[in-house]
Amino acid sequence: MTTTTTKPQSKLDTLEKLLGHRNGASIAEMVKATGWQQHSVRGAMAGALKKRGHMIASDKVDGVRRYRIEAAQ
Numbered sequence: 360m361t362t363t364t365t366k367p368q369s370k371l372d373t374l375e376k377l378l379g380h381r382n383g384a385s386i387a388e389m390v391k392a393t394g395w396q397q398h399s400v401r402g403a404m405a406g407a408l409k410k411r412g413h414m415i416a417s418d419k420v421d422g423v424r425r426y427r428i429e430a431a432q
Contacts, residue, residue: 370395371407375428378408378415383427 368376370393377384377392384392389400404415404426416429 371403374400374403375408375411375413378404378413378426378428380427382420383416383418383425385423385425389426 373392374389377389386397386400389395390397393400395403408415408428414429415426417424417426419425
C-alpha cells in the first residue's frame with residue numbers, strides 16, 4: 360500500500376496564484392488571502408517572487424492598484 364503525500368500550499372504559492380490571475384490582485388486581496396501585513400506582501404513581491412523569476416507589473420484600475428505577474432517577453 361502506498362501513500363501519496365502532497366506538500367501544502369505555502370503563502371508564497373498563494374500570492375503567486377493570485378498574481379497569476381488575468382486581473383491580478385490588490386494588496387487588500389493578498390493580505391486577506393495570506394494573513395500577512397501590507398508591508399510583508401510588498402516585500403514578498405519585491406523579493407521572493409522576483410527570485411522565482413517573476414516580473415511584477417501594476418496598474419491602477421478604478422482607483423485601486425492591482426498587481427500581476429507579467430508574461431515573459
